[in-house]
Amino acid sequence: MDWAARFQKLKTNRVIGRFYGLGLLVVMAAFFFAIFKVLTPNNFGSPENLFFYLQSSIIYSVGACGLYFIVVMGLFDFSIGANVVLSSIVGVVFSKSFGYAGLVLGCILCGALIGFLNGFLYIKLNIPSMIVTVGLMLIYESAAYYVAGGVKQMLDPSLQMFGRSPGNILLSFAAFFLTNFIIKHTRIGTYCYAIGSNEYTAKNMGIRVDRQKLIGFVLCHVFVGIMAVLSVSYGTSMTATTGMASMIRNFTPLMGTFFGLTFRKYGTAVPAIIIGEFIIAIIFNGFVALGAPTTVQNIVTGAALLAIVAFTARPQKGAIAK
Amino acid sequence: MAQPILIAENVDKSFGITHAVKHVSLQFERGEIRGLIGENGSGKSTFCSMLCGIYHSDGGRFMLNGKEIRAHNQVDANRAGVSIIVQEMGTLSGLTVAENIFLGNEDRFIRLGVKNTPAMNREAQRLLDEYGFGHIKASLMIDHFHFEDRKLVEIVKATYFKPQVLIVDETTTALSQYGRDELYKIMNATRADNRTVIFISHDLNEVLQHTDHISVLRDGELIDTIPSQSATEDELKRLMVGRELGSRYYRTDYPDETKPLDMVLSVRGVSVPGQLQDVSFDLHRGEILGVGGLSECGMHELGKAVFGASYDRKGSVTLADGTAIRSIPDAIRHSIGYASKDRDNESIIVNDSICDNIVLPSANDLAENGVLMQRKLNRFAGEHADHMSVKMTGIGQFVSDLSGGNKQKVVVARWLGKASDILVLDSPTRGIDVKVKADIYSLMAELRAAGKSILMISEEIQELLGMCDRILIMKDGKINAEFIRSRELGEEDIIAKML
Numbered sequence: 159m160d161w162a163a164r165f166q167k168l169k170t171n172r173v174i175g176r177f178y179g180l181g182l183l184v185v186m187a188a189f190f191f192a193i194f195k196v197l198t199p200n201n202f203g204s205p206e207n208l209f210f211y212l213q214s215s216i217i218y219s220v221g222a223c224g225l226y227f228i229v230v231m232g233l234f235d236f237s238i239g240a241n242v243v244l245s246s247i248v249g250v251v252f253s254k255s256f257g258y259a260g261l262v263l264g265c266i267l268c269g270a271l272i273g274f275l276n277g278f279l280y281i282k283l284n285i286p287s288m289i290v291t292v293g294l295m296l297i298y299e300s301a302a303y304y305v306a307g308g309v310k311q312m313l314d315p316s317l318q319m320f321g322r323s324p325g326n327i328l329l330s331f332a333a334f335f336l337t338n339f340i341i342k343h344t345r346i347g348t349y350c351y352a353i354g355s356n357e358y359t360a361k362n363m364g365i366r367v368d369r370q371k372l373i374g375f376v377l378c379h380v381f382v383g384i385m386a387v388l389s390v391s392y393g394t395s396m397t398a399t400t401g402m403a404s405m406i407r408n409f410t411p412l413m414g415t416f417f418g419l420t421f422r423k424y425g426t427a428v429p430a431i432i433i434g435e436f437i438i439a440i441i442f443n444g445f446v447a448l449g450a451p452t453t454v455q456n457i458v459t460g461a462a463l464l465a466i467v468a469f470t471a472r473p474q475k476g477a478i479a480k
Numbered sequence: 481m482a483q484p485i486l487i488a489e490n491v492d493k494s495f496g497i498t499h500a501v502k503h504v505s506l507q508f509e510r511g512e513i514r515g516l517i518g519e520n521g522s523g524k525s526t527f528c529s530m531l532c533g534i535y536h537s538d539g540g541r542f543m544l545n546g547k548e549i550r551a552h553n554q555v556d557a558n559r560a561g562v563s564i565i566v567q568e569m570g571t572l573s574g575l576t577v578a579e580n581i582f583l584g585n586e587d588r589f590i591r592l593g594v595k596n597t598p599a600m601n602r603e604a605q606r607l608l609d610e611y612g613f614g615h616i617k618a619s620l621m622i623d624h625f626h627f628e629d630r631k632l633v634e635i636v637k638a639t640y641f642k643p644q645v646l647i648v649d650e651t652t653t654a655l656s657q658y659g660r661d662e663l664y665k666i667m668n669a670t671r672a673d674n675r676t677v678i679f680i681s682h683d684l685n686e687v688l689q690h691t692d693h694i695s696v697l698r699d700g701e702l703i704d705t706i707p708s709q710s711a712t713e714d715e716l717k718r719l720m721v722g723r724e725l726g727s728r729y730y731r732t733d734y735p736d737e738t739k740p741l742d743m744v745l746s747v748r749g750v751s752v753p754g755q756l757q758d759v760s761f762d763l764h765r766g767e768i769l770g771v772g773g774l775s776e777c778g779m780h781e782l783g784k785a786v787f788g789a790s791y792d793r794k795g796s797v798t799l800a801d802g803t804a805i806r807s808i809p810d811a812i813r814h815s816i817g818y819a820s821k822d823r824d825n826e827s828i829i830v831n832d833s834i835c836d837n838i839v840l841p842s843a844n845d846l847a848e849n850g851v852l853m854q855r856k857l858n859r860f861a862g863e864h865a866d867h868m869s870v871k872m873t874g875i876g877q878f879v880s881d882l883s884g885g886n887k888q889k890v891v892v893a894r895w896l897g898k899a900s901d902i903l904v905l906d907s908p909t910r911g912i913d914v915k916v917k918a919d920i921y922s923l924m925a926e927l928r929a930a931g932k933s934i935l936m937i938s939e940e941i942q943e944l945l946g947m948c949d950r951i952l953i954m955k956d957g958k959i960n961a962e963f964i965r966s967r968e969l970g971e972e973d974i975i976a977k978m979l
Contacts, residue, residue, distance in 0.1 A: 343597065348595070352574075356572055356573075362533075362534055363555055363583045423621070
């Protein structure tokens with residue numbers, strides 16, 4: 159057996175392969191950290207800074223975990239950002255009467271309802287998920303505007319536990335463990351992968367595909383609801399936006415989901431989402447430390463994402479990517 | 481007399497204007513292997529798909545052990561006691577082997593919604609070991625395994641719960657001799673256990689050897705059920721097609737060996753990592769050169785390598801004038817056509833019209849000042865589809881609606897339209913009924929007579945013996961033997977060099 163074959167065997171080994179994926183992610187994080195640390199040693203990369211990057215990245219990681227459930231089935235959702243805005247506002251409104259319970263349950267239940275609506279309409283209208291969710295995004299943005307009464311919704315300072323450590327860390331990691339548990343230890347995870355692999359065969363295996371997709375959408379938006387708790391606690395307020403302005407909030411979670419999909423073959427989807435979002439946070443904050451304009455930041459971040467996914471996915475030669 | 485295990489009463493199914501199964505009534509006895517044969521589109525797969533809940537019948541019913549079964553999907557059918565192994569890939573990527581085996585039936589491993597993965601893996605591994613497929617690890621992702629191992633996983637999935645009726649739908653074409661032998665063992669064990677197998681195959685010799693009775697369908701109707709022992713291949717062909725196929729099934733000529741032939745393509749030292757090692761041969765004008773061997777011997781990769789479709793290919797493929805073929809565009813530009821074994825994924829665009837499929841490589845030649853005129857394309861595609869006698873409603877019909885044999889005719893029509901002088905045909909009659917097979921063989925002989933050269937890659941020894949001027953036998957990525965066409969050459973000579 160030549161070296162390439164031995165290396166391939168190691169990579170596909172169930173035990174070692176798991177560490178291979180994690181190892182690769184850690185090396186990448188270290189690589190980007192080292193670059194910015196060399197370029198701007200004083201403004202970047204202190205232990206405090208790293209902890210700050212982690213705290214901001216885990217918010218997106220939670221949303222990415224939710225998005226993973228539907229993207230892995232070959233679906234898409236453009237209403238993530240609108241959900242964050244609407245759920246945050248609903249959570250803040252409820253928190254005024256019910257404290258933490260109102261904040262957490264308000265965000266999560268609102269998220270779940272949005273997920274149910276997205277899934278239900280996608281199934282009943284039988285049109286692509288991307289189109290359904292773009293339409294619904296506009297509706298959710300307007301709903302958020304009405305609920306907020308056109309004014310910024312401030313979260314009471316006594317209810318901002320999930321905006322700082324250890325509250326945010328505990329809630330996020332609870333969400334990560336829950337995602338990992340659902341993917342690996344319940345039939346929901348198995349069925350999501352089966353539908354993503356071949357929906358027709360999955361249906362023939364007795365899987366109720368429509369119901370599973372509905373569950374996927376609900377789960378996705380429950381996690382987006384948790385992301386809303388973290389976002390509004392971290393930012394201390396939320397302003398309703400219209401005219402598709404919430405779209406911008408879709409992309410950072412989506413990048414994390416890409417990391418999860420890419421490293422899924424190593425059995426490390428959730429760690430990949432967390433570390434992937436952390437790498438993106440390193441790059442963003444590295445540029446901020448360098449004082450680079452936003453346009454340059456976006457160009458380099460986009461290029462870095464493409465490079466990371468292209469180099470780590472490494473499909474078999476001739477395999478077709480769509 | 482014992483009650484039949486399965487009774488189909490007046491079962492009927494239409495797809496739009498196509499009446500696929502016409503009021504078929506059949507009885508299957510306990511402890512028998514029943515062959516179910518017919519041309520492509522004769523209704524045999526539709527019949528079994530209704531039994532398994534893949535399709536719903538328009539009329540009639542199935543009675544299993546005296547009780548009516550109405551399955552809505554395969555898992556329903558499994559629970560009722562019916563199971564199917566399908567022709568295409570039936571396993572799902574992204575899941576482990578164990579998850580694939582128990583997909584839809586995980587309940588026994590789930591407590592309070594939590595899946596006991598180690599227990600599932602253990603049970604799957606126990607089953608794999610019991611079947612003799614211990615080299616497949618239950619905990620690994622199914623994607624780690626090649627097509628045949630995935631088929632073996634499917635066999636375990638379909639049989640581990642000992643179904644009363646097991647349907648094997650055209651599965652053997654995807655298996656090597658080892659896989660086929662394993663499948664036959666399972667079929668025999670099912671029969672010995674007083675359960676029943678419905679065996680669908682286009683390989684009539686295989687059907688005769690491994691069944692007790694054979695039912696023949698034609699155009700959706702049951703033609704007859706006869707005992708396998710007293711049946712002959714010719715009789716089955718007659719029942720399937722409705723007329724004698726005549727003696728021109730294979731070539732009957734044995735040309736003069738000494739006649740010199742012009743070389744048209746030279747393959748020298750071709751290697752592809754892990755697949756081919758230092759393969760060299762020449763292809764001559766008006767020659768059908770066969771390449772055979774076991775499924776994984778490298779012959780399918782050789783077809784790709786000649787067509788310029790292999791990655792990391794070393795060595796050279798050149799035309800008689802020294803022109804090197806390095807890529808697919810090179811090959812097409814120099815009149816080489818290729819039909820892949822994996823017809824649906826690599827040869828045709830399933831969700832497109834017959835017209836578009838045929839004109840695809842010829843689009844540049846047909847363009848007038850860069851503009852494609854639909855009328856011209858239609859005429860071009862129509863001529864070549866008619867030449868190949870493609871059974872269609874029109875050239876606008878989508879290829880997805882065609883049977884396997886007619887899809888293959890579209891592929892060949894495409895390369896004939898491109899006026900290809902060299903055709904690389906990988907498993908040209910795979911999954912194709914006897915009538916279309918006869919058409920394809922007849923066309924190959926016609927092309928050969930017209931001076932075209934054909935590289936025919938096939939896993940069917942009879943086909944190689946019947947059609948080829950020379951046969952190369954491959955083993956472990958190398959050419960292991962070469963045979964010249966002769967009356968004396970037999971299957972045993974070929975097999976001895978394959979193994």
